[in-house]
Amino acid sequence: MKYLISSVIILTCLAVAKFLTTLLQSSFPAPLLGMVLLLVLLLTGLVKEQHLKPTASPLLNYMPLFFIPAGVGIIEHLGLISQNWPLLLTIFIVVPLSSVLIIGAVIAYFKGRENDS
Incomplete structure (x- = not known):
């Protein structure tokens, strides 16, 4: 019975997420939204960890298979990666680095404005 309850909770979160993405015509992935819903339920205490553990533990054991x-x-x-490795390497380095620098500059700007007031 505990496996059934655990599975129903997880699958209900996924079904609600799928319904919401369809209803709102969103491109947000339903499984990710389902995990967010499940997290909210856990954080609010509506669902306890022990309710999910029977089904979640075996899923977590086999998680590497999903990747x-x-x-x-x-x-x-x-072959495609080896042809475009300079571009990929640039993207993997330049994009995160520029994001960090821009965010840092914006924060420094607003902190400076805050201190002037």
């Missing part, structure tokens, strides 16, 4: 398709996709496109 195998992504790894296969990378291996499948190694």
Whole structure:
């Protein structure tokens, strides 16, 4: 019975998320929204950890299997990656670095304005 209750809670969060994304015509991924809903339920105390543990523990044990398709996709496109590695490397370095620098500059600007007042 505990497995049934645990599964129903998880699947209900996913179903509600799927319904919301369809209703709102959102491109937000339903599984991610379902996890956010589940997190909100856990944080508010409406759902307790022990209610989810019977189904969640085996899922977490096999979590690496869910990432195998992504790894296969990378291996499948190694030729394309090797052709475009300078661009990819630039994107992986320049975009996060510029984001951090811009955010830092904006924060410094507003902190400076706050101290002037």
